[in-house]
Amino acid sequence: MTSQEITHDTESATLALRCENYTRYFGTLAAVENVGFTARAAATTAIIGPNGAGKTTLLNLLSGMLKPSSGRLWLKGEDVTQLGPGARYQRGLARTFQITRPIGALRAGDLVTLGAGRLEKRLPAARDKARAVMEDMRIADLWDVELSAVPAAQVRLVEFARCVASDPEVMFLDELMAGLTPSEVDVVIGLVRTEVSRGRAVVIVEHVMQAVKALADDVVVLVSGGVLRTGTYEEIVRDPKVIEVYLGRSKHGAPADVEDVDLSASGESV
Amino acid sequence: MLKKLSYNSVILSIGLVVAIALPFFVGRSLQAVAIITVMYALMATAWNFAGGYGSQVSFAQMIAFAIGAYMVAWSSPNATVNVWVFVLLAMVLSAVIGFAIGSLLSQRRIEQFYFVVVTLALTEVMRGLVATRYDLGGLAGLQVPLEGYGLELLQFRNKVGFYWILLVALLITLAVIGLVLRRTMFGKSLLLVRDDRDYASSMGINVPRVNGLTLAFSFTVTAFAGAVYTQYLRFASPQVSLTLDINIVILLSVMVGGVATIAGPIYGAVIFIAGQEILSRTIGSGTNLNRFSEIAFAVLVLIVVGNFPHGLAGLQRRRRGLTQLDLARVDSDSGEQR
Numbered sequence: 001m002t003s004q005e006i007t008h009d010t011e012s013a014t015l016a017l018r019c020e021n022y023t024r025y026f027g028t029l030a031a032v033e034n035v036g037f038t039a040r041a042a043a044t045t046a047i048i049g050p051n052g053a054g055k056t057t058l059l060n061l062l063s064g065m066l067k068p069s070s071g072r073l074w075l076k077g078e079d080v081t082q083l084g085p086g087a088r089y090q091r092g093l094a095r096t097f098q099i100t101r102p103i104g105a106l107r108a109g110d111l112v113t114l115g116a117g118r119l120e121k122r123l124p125a126a127r128d129k130a131r132a133v134m135e136d137m138r139i140a141d142l143w144d145v146e147l148s149a150v151p152a153a154q155v156r157l158v159e160f161a162r163c164v165a166s167d168p169e170v171m172f173l174d175e176l177m178a179g180l181t182p183s184e185v186d187v188v189i190g191l192v193r194t195e196v197s198r199g200r201a202v203v204i205v206e207h208v209m210q211a212v213k214a215l216a217d218d219v220v221v222l223v224s225g226g227v228l229r230t231g232t233y234e235e236i237v238r239d240p241k242v243i244e245v246y247l248g249r250s251k252h253g254a255p256a257d258v259e260d261v262d263l264s265a266s267g268e269s270v
Numbered sequence: 271m272l273k274k275l276s277y278n279s280v281i282l283s284i285g286l287v288v289a290i291a292l293p294f295f296v297g298r299s300l301q302a303v304a305i306i307t308v309m310y311a312l313m314a315t316a317w318n319f320a321g322g323y324g325s326q327v328s329f330a331q332m333i334a335f336a337i338g339a340y341m342v343a344w345s346s347p348n349a350t351v352n353v354w355v356f357v358l359l360a361m362v363l364s365a366v367i368g369f370a371i372g373s374l375l376s377q378r379r380i381e382q383f384y385f386v387v388v389t390l391a392l393t394e395v396m397r398g399l400v401a402t403r404y405d406l407g408g409l410a411g412l413q414v415p416l417e418g419y420g421l422e423l424l425q426f427r428n429k430v431g432f433y434w435i436l437l438v439a440l441l442i443t444l445a446v447i448g449l450v451l452r453r454t455m456f457g458k459s460l461l462l463v464r465d466d467r468d469y470a471s472s473m474g475i476n477v478p479r480v481n482g483l484t485l486a487f488s489f490t491v492t493a494f495a496g497a498v499y500t501q502y503l504r505f506a507s508p509q510v511s512l513t514l515d516i517n518i519v520i521l522l523s524v525m526v527g528g529v530a531t532i533a534g535p536i537y538g539a540v541i542f543i544a545g546q547e548i549l550s551r552t553i554g555s556g557t558n559l560n561r562f563s564e565i566a567f568a569v570l571v572l573i574v575v576g577n578f579p580h581g582l583a584g585l586q587r588r589r590r591g592l593t594q595l596d597l598a599r600v601d602s603d604s605g606e607q608r
Contacts, residue, residue, distance in 0.1 A: 063472065086474040095472070103465040105530060110458045114473060117455050126455065166473070 015077075016041045016170045016201030017062075017093070022071035024061055031057040033225045035071070037218075039170060039201040044192065044215045046233075047205045049222035050245065055205045058222065059174055062203075063095045064088045076169055090118065092169035096159045096176060099147075108150055108158045109134065109143035115162035133165045134158075137191055153180055160191065170201045177208040189214045221245070281533065289437055293430045301430055305502065307543040308436040309495050313516075314523040314535030315443050316491035320372070321521070322530035323451065324484040325381065325464040330371060330389035331517050333396045334364040334489035338496025339511035340400065342424070343412040353424050353501070360493045368489030373482030376467075393514065401508045411507020414500060424501045432502045436495070440536075443491050448532060460484065461530075519543075526574050528581025537582045545570075 017039040024032045032054045039045040047055055060066040062073065064085035072081045080088050094115075103111070112130035113123070120126035134140045139157050142150055150158060156176055163171055173192065177185045189211055196202050196215075206212050212219065212233060219236045221228040223245050229236055236242050289308075293301055313331065320326040341360035342353055371392065375381075380388055401409050419427045426432060451457040459480060462470045467477045500506045519542055527538025546567050574582065 065468070065472065085472040086476070089472060089474045097469060097472075099469075103462060103469065105465065106461045111462070114455070114458055114462060114475075117458075118474060121455070123453060123455050123458070 015039075016075070017203070018074045019062060020072050020074075022058070022061055022073070023069050024057060024066060025069045030225050032061060032068075035222070035225075035227055037220045037227065037230060039203050040217070041169070041201045042196055042199045043217040044196055044202045044204060045218045045220065046212045046216035047203065047220045047222055048207075048212060048236075049228075052224075053222040054225040055222055056174075057225075059095065059172055059205055063093065063172060089166070089168075092167075093172075094118075094163045094166045094168035094170070095172035096156075096163050096174050098174055098178070099155055099159055103147055106147050107143070108139075108145050108147055111147065111158060112161045112165050115165035116167075118166040118168075130161075130165050133161050136194075137161050137164075153184055156180070157188070157191075160188070164195055168200060170203065171195065173202065173204045173206075175205055175207060177206060177211045180208075182210060185210050285533075285536070286441075293433055298429075301433065303544055303547045305429065305433045305436065307539055308433060308440060309499055310519065310523060310543050311536045311539035312436055312440045312443060313492050313495050314520050314527070314539050315440065315447070316488045316495075317520045318524045318530065318535045319447055320481075320484045320488035322524060322534075323447075323460045323464065324481060325385075325467075326372060326375075326481060326485055326488075327382070327386050327521070328389050328485065328488065329386055329514065329517050329521075330392045331488070331492050331520060332393050332512050332514065333371075334368060334492040335496035335499075335516065336396060336400060336506075336508075336512045337364045337367070338493035338498075339500040339506040340406055340412070341493075342497045342500050343414050343506035344406060346414050346417070352422065354422070357424065357494065357497045360497055361490045364489040364493035365486040368486035369482040371482075372485030373478040376478040376481035381467075390514075393512070393517070397508050397512045400512060407507065409508055411505060411510065414504040414506070416504065424498070429502065432498060436498055439491070439494055439498075444532065446487075456480065456483070522571065524581075526571055526581055528583030531581065531583035534581045534583035541574075541582070 015038055018036075019038075020036045022032055022035040023030060035054075035058060037045065037047075047058065049055055057066065061068050061071075064080075064083060064087070068081070072079060074080065075088065075091055075093055078091065080091060080093070083091070109127075109130060112134055113126050116126040116129040116133070117123075120129055131140065131143065134143060137157055137160070139154065139161060142154060142158060147155065147158070160173070160176060163173075176192075177188055180188065185208055192202060192204070192211075192215055202215075204211065204215060216233050218230060219233050220230050221236055221239075221242050228245060229239050229242055231239070292304055296304065313335075317328065317331055321328055338357070338360040341356045341363075345351065345356040346353060371389070375385055375388060400406050406412060416425065417423060419425050421431070421435075424435075449457075451460070459470060459475050462473075463475060463477050463480045470480075471477050496511060500511065503510065523538030523542045524535050525538070526541055527536065528534025546564075549567055550564070
């Protein structure tokens with residue numbers, strides 16, 4: 001099983017991120033418990049699971065917004081468990097946010113420029129880089145537009161561009177595809193592929209199975225705060241345990257193929 | 271971009287011409303109004319940097335103002351050292367205190383409403399300290415003796431001198447703020463820190479440092495205004511130099527003029543100081559009617575704040591957002607660059 005080999009191959013140069021025994025309690029409730037997985041450079045790892053599985057908590061733990069109750073995290077071989085989000089970001093671990101709070105007055109171009117500022121400390125250089133990234137993504141028209149005036153789907157792209165402009169080693173994409181039309185999802189899939197081809201380790205937290213199927217090299221299925229199963233997409237969609245979690249025990253017996261069912265919809269309803 | 275620049279420069283040129291010509295065309299009493307107006311414009315601009323572009327709704331501005339005021343008032347009787355040294359000293363001290371307040375409160379996540387309360391309390395503490403200090407004149411305050419005139423003494427036989435010095439300070443402040451906002455990474459990070467500090471710090475932005483530096487700059491400018499005002503009045507006291515009234519007028523000026531705009535605080539100060547003065551003169555002063563003018567003015571403020579949430583500056587500021595129609599076009603021929 002490929003995923004098992006990867007887990008043991010900890011010293012591999014392609015291993016960008018490794019977390020071990022990550023646990024976080026809220027009071028007595030374990031929101032995330034003993035989660036361990038790895039993310040390879042130049043590959044996409046998808047974290048999926050029904051709502052309440054602990055995906056968001058895990059993402060907040062990995063990006064440093066939350067501190068774990070126990071567990072360790074390595075970024076390119078360096079133990080970053082104790083570092084805050086800013087320090088992790090400086091070391092090349094970037095994430096996108098599902099922007100809900102208004103950061104409306106800022107221009108899209110300025111936001112991406114701030115992203116580029118991770119490595120380009122001087123403003124003109126950062127601005128050039130930001131512009132190049134936005135042109136690559138064909139959203140350069142939004143450069144001078146205040147974020148409050150950018151429609152939701154485009155805000156996602158700006159946020160993604162901000163992340164890419166920081167030139168990260170590891171990139172977490174938090175439900176980047178949510179709410180996009182299938183054709184828009186295809187565009188974003190293409191953009192993510194480009195970043196993977198540049199050698200970044202991309203970790204997606206995603207409900208949209210179209211994207212998981214197209215992108216994921218490795219899939220981590222999270223259920224009730226723990227890892228239910230890791231494997232390739234083909235492996236996990238045929239795993240009876242995964243099917244059960246997503247669909248529940250059916251009176252009529254489990255469906256033959258999980259792909260026949262809209263995983264994202266059933267995931268939402270759990 | 272070009273259109274916007276030329277528009278701004280037109281407004282700036284007109285404003286500058288009016289500001290420069292004004293003292294030559296008005297009488298002595300209106301000159302006094304002009305001096306106070308420019309002083310408020312300066313302080314409102316400084317406040318707006320920390321409270322508009324930043325997130326720090328400061329009621330501690332009078333601390334810096336008083337440092338400026340008392341530094342020159344206290345030093346002037348023992349004037350072996352030039353008054354400008356004390357002005358600079360006051361600015362540096364205010365910067366340090368501003369940085370300390372801004373960064374410490376930010377570090378402890380004392381924000382928004384709590385920030386207001388704490389800065390109010392700090393002002394009261396400062397007032398208590400000053401009012402009980404005998405060597406600072408206590409409640410009675412300090413007179414500034416007149417030792418002569420000249421720029422080097424920061425005293426002017428013709429009071430218009432104070433107008434010029436405040437106007438120059440305002441222009442420098444505007445230039446600095448404009449440069450910081452446009453040309454530095456720090457300036458770009460301000461709005462992000464204001465609107466979502468967690469997001470900002472996840473990008474490695476040192477939020478307490480940003481807040482500390484913004485308040486430090488705001489304090490520095492305010493201290494200068496306090497020093498000049500004290501030289502102008504030749505008097506400093508807790509009632510005059512440490513009153514919350516000034517802080518409130520600063521805040522209202524920014525709100526009426528336009529939060530987080532370059533010109534807004536200036537519009538606001540003109541409306542507030544000059545407007546109030548003119549209104550009270552036309553409606554009648556020294557009588558009970560004067561009260562009426564205050565009420566009329568308050569109504570005016572309510573109308574502006576209620577109807578133009580972005581202030582007067584927001585009126586001429588076309589939102590640079592695209593309409594849905596524009597976006598459809600963007601989608602079809604995206605990648606095309608201006």
